[in-house]
Amino acid sequence: MSGRRPSLIHRGLVLILRLFLGGLFIYASVHKLQDPVAFSKIIYNYKILPGFLINMSAIVLPGVELVAGIMLIIGFMSRGAALIITASLLVFICAISYNLARGLEFDCGCFSFSRSTKGAAVDLLIRDLIFLAMALRMLCARGFAWSLDWLFGLEPKQHS
């Protein structure tokens, strides 16, 4: 421990990443929460999960996205939420890459339910990789300033 606080710019950057990624996950969860039927079909069309896991994933995944997004924004258990969001992005990237590699046409279902083409799949892979880079940067931050955890003393205040 150096005893030096992270700079204001650094703390600001981490806060912006937290708000952005949290908001992104909340936004992405809304249409999935509204229509489990449609989301289950999206998961089916990825052709990765066995049949008996499709419905449970369609039920649980949007809830986890929503809660992780909210926790990240308010900064309560923010480390755990950041970990979940990073892991989710990794899983999405693997699923999209796998389907691109085997030439399957599918609808990503990320933010809406609409048919997407291969070009769109490449675009969303690049987009998810950018989000992943942001999530990793956030996860590596030494302190989540201006979060509830920070207020409660669960995040370092005086030392970095």
Add this chain to the structure above:
Amino acid sequence: MPQKHHPLVRSVIEAAVVLAIGSLAGVVNNAFSSHSIPCVGEWDKTYGVPSPGGEHAATHGNREIGLAEARRLFENGAVFVDARPAGEYREGHVAGAISIPEDEFRLYLEEVLRVGEERPMVVAYCRGMECDEAHLLAGRLHDAGINEAVVFAGGLTEWSRAGLPVEKGGGGNVR
């Protein structure tokens, strides 16, 4: 419990808590959703058109038929309705089928009523096993009072693969 655990251990514990609360939120949301699904769906294609199951799935309430029964109904003069968009219908459809694109159902109400008057047995189909337009259309036909609408699950794919009559072009009612 400030700084009780190693930061990494704390992160993992927190992640587990977030996962548990999120899962619970998902389950509660599904229970109260107007599009709720059961815990396990019917995704095995050998048993019909794959769907999440439950009363909100497109496949709910419709009878699915296989190739043999579709063929028998075809020979007995049942009405075949093509639930795909009109463009796909023009490129090829079951011989004699009429086009009622599911997403433009309202525009085709006249055809629907005419079908209902002419022959009671209606067979709806779309591309194949993994499209649900035929099921959605059959549901709408039921709502319109055509009670004997069934779904040929294999759709045009299975029909043409079996060498059964297919034709191209506009047909009588395509807009």
